[in-house]
Amino acid sequence: MANNGASDLSQLIKDIEIEKIQGPSDSKFLKIGSxxxxxxxxxxxxxxxxxxxxxxxxxxxSKIVPDLESQNIRVIAVGLERLGMEEFLKGGFWKYELYLDEGKKLHQALNLKSLGVFKTLNMILTDKEVKTALQKTKEVPGDLKGDGRQLGATLVFAKGGAVLMDFRQRNFADHPTNASILEACGIDPGLISEITKNSSAGDSQQKTCDTVCS
Structure with a gap:
């Protein structure tokens, strides 16, 4: 979903500080609004x-991050806790900017849902979309450590703070497509090189296999 014009959302979260894990800045913390x-x-x-x-x-x-960065679009991921972070990075699942929001300040400000135990189990066992996604990703290693009930989001902000995408998860398998992210950023997905996509995917998957599966 997109919201054109001045953004109450950007005002809501602009002063929240997140901790740098890997990124270009020398600062240990940055405000979201920056x-x-x-x-x-x-x-x-x-x-x-x-x-x-x-x-x-x-x-x-990760497949489209190089294309986004080539258009001066910054891409960052934000985690909610340190648990599992080292394995996540060593496994090569994300090699770009990464920050932490311990205390889930962003999640709370955005009112992102945290599911109860019963709803979490029911979603895993009966939700067709989640079951299909789990089946498709069965070759990806994972664990059950950490906060498994919190839902996430993918947001795109234009220069100045206008919201171009506000995608909030409805279930654990709910994610925006790469095409929809590119479109929100004003990039025609049809112009993105398949060679670039395939190369990025292959590098990430090989690194994952080498460091996690061995």
């Missing part, structure tokens, strides 16, 4: 580092 001061930014709010659906989606999003 991200869209000079460029468009894709803000990918992760669920759980050990979740194989989250890992598979991070690999999928």
């Amino acid at each position: 991200l869209w001061e000079s460029q468009t930014v894709v803000l990918h709010i992760l669920r759980r580092f050990g979740c194989r659906l989250c890992r598979a989606n991070a690999l999928e999003l």
Whole structure:
């Protein structure tokens, strides 16, 4: 979903500080609002580092990061806890900018849902979309450590803070397509090189296999 014009959403979260894990800045912390001061930014709010659906989606999003960065569009991922972060990075599931939001300040400000135990189990066992996604990602290693009930989001902010995409998960398998992210950023998905996509995917998957599966 997109919201044209001035953004109450960007005002709501602009002063929230997140901690740098890997990125270009020398600063240990940055305010969310600094991200869209000079460029468009894709803000990918992760669920759980050990979740194989989250890992598979991070690999999928990674395919278009070079294309986005070539258009001066910044892409960052934000985790909610340190647990599982080292394995996530060593596994090569994400090699771009990564930050932490311990205390889930972003999740709370955005009112992202955290499911109860019964609803979580019911979703895993009976939701067709989740079951299909789990089946498709069965080759991706994962674990059950950490906060498994919190849902995430993918947001795109234009320079200045206008919202170009506001995608919030309805279930654990719910993610925006790469094409929809490119379109929100004003990039025609049809112009993106298949060679670039396939190369990025192959590099990520090989690194994952070499470091996690061995």
